[in-house]
Amino acid sequence: MNRNLFFSVVVPTYNRAHLIPKTIDSILAQRYEPFELIIVDDGSTDDTEKVLQKYSTDPRFRYFRKENAERGAARNYGFQKAKGDYVFFIDSDDLMLPGHFSVMNEKIARLGMLPDFVAPGFEIVNPDGSFNYPGHPFKEGWYDMNIILKGNYFACLVTVRRDNPDLIPYTEDRSLAVMEDWIFLAQNLEKSRIYVLDQKTIHMVEHDQRSMADNMSVIKKRERATKYIMEKVTLNASQTRILKDFSNYFCAIHSTIEGKKGLAFSYLSKSYRSIPFKKSVSLTLKLLVGKRIFKWVKRLVKGSS
Numbered sequence: 001m002n003r004n005l006f007f008s009v010v011v012p013t014y015n016r017a018h019l020i021p022k023t024i025d026s027i028l029a030q031r032y033e034p035f036e037l038i039i040v041d042d043g044s045t046d047d048t049e050k051v052l053q054k055y056s057t058d059p060r061f062r063y064f065r066k067e068n069a070e071r072g073a074a075r076n077y078g079f080q081k082a083k084g085d086y087v088f089f090i091d092s093d094d095l096m097l098p099g100h101f102s103v104m105n106e107k108i109a110r111l112g113m114l115p116d117f118v119a120p121g122f123e124i125v126n127p128d129g130s131f132n133y134p135g136h137p138f139k140e141g142w143y144d145m146n147i148i149l150k151g152n153y154f155a156c157l158v159t160v161r162r163d164n165p166d167l168i169p170y171t172e173d174r175s176l177a178v179m180e181d182w183i184f185l186a187q188n189l190e191k192s193r194i195y196v197l198d199q200k201t202i203h204m205v206e207h208d209q210r211s212m213a214d215n216m217s218v219i220k221k222r223e224r225a226t227k228y229i230m231e232k233v234t235l236n237a238s239q240t241r242i243l244k245d246f247s248n249y250f251c252a253i254h255s256t257i258e259g260k261k262g263l264a265f266s267y268l269s270k271s272y273r274s275i276p277f278k279k280s281v282s283l284t285l286k287l288l289v290g291k292r293i294f295k296w297v298k299r300l301v302k303g304s305s
Helices: 020-028 048-055 070-081 100-111 180-188 215-232 237-257 261-269 277-289 291-304
Strands: 007-013 035-042 061-066 086-089 094-096 117-125 131-133 141-143 159-161 194-205
Touching: 007 020, 007 070, 007 100, 020 035, 020 048, 020 094, 035 048, 035 070, 048 061, 061 070, 070 086, 070 180, 086 100, 100 117, 100 194, 180 215, 215 237, 237 261, 237 277, 261 277
Parallel strands: 007 035, 007 086, 035 061, 117 194
Antiparallel strands: 086 159, 094 194, 117 131, 117 159, 141 194
């Protein structure tokens, strides 16, 4: 491949007029051409449309407003409007580093083929710019469906080849919202592979309005999504066990955060077959002695070693 790829960026948004300008500015600041930016306003009731009018003169900027139907439907809508060789999904509160598309284009060119899916490296940062979490833990390379059985390490940050006749779109079921990215990858990687980059080109910005902040709602949706994947994707016994165990562990963590110890123990007891021993012990101790005491003991032990 000896040409520059054309990228489409799809950004679904709902009532984030105060956040989305930073996302848009980071995308339009790319050093790479060509690309287009597609904003799908999922029925916002704030002044999103008015705030975005200042970008209307940029030929790369395309704005679409539709009736609210959640992010899965908004992403599908944006994908249908896209003209690029590849479509990259990013949320309206995240930031794209200036070399993102250059890295994508270079990596795909080196592969000598057009992969169906590519995931960039990313970091989670606090509003003050300090780093919160280093993103996915994988080395660069090809991966199959087994990479997402334990959960979605990539959020929505996936680059998708547009001309893929086998592509399964995002589920538009509202009851699965916040899990649609995980389901999308599970269904599509059943018969395909994803190329994962370890070079970090995205910042996911942490704030209290992120969609994963409501722990009890997230737990219910994780359970529904696990069941959905088991129904829609062909898994062997080992894969099914890993999927179920790590979902129970995920729910145990969110129950712990919510302060529901009994529920957390219940989920944790159903996850022991696949969860690494250190993870199980760590979460158990946090539940038994409390998070603050656990951190104090951990620092004490580390200091005496």
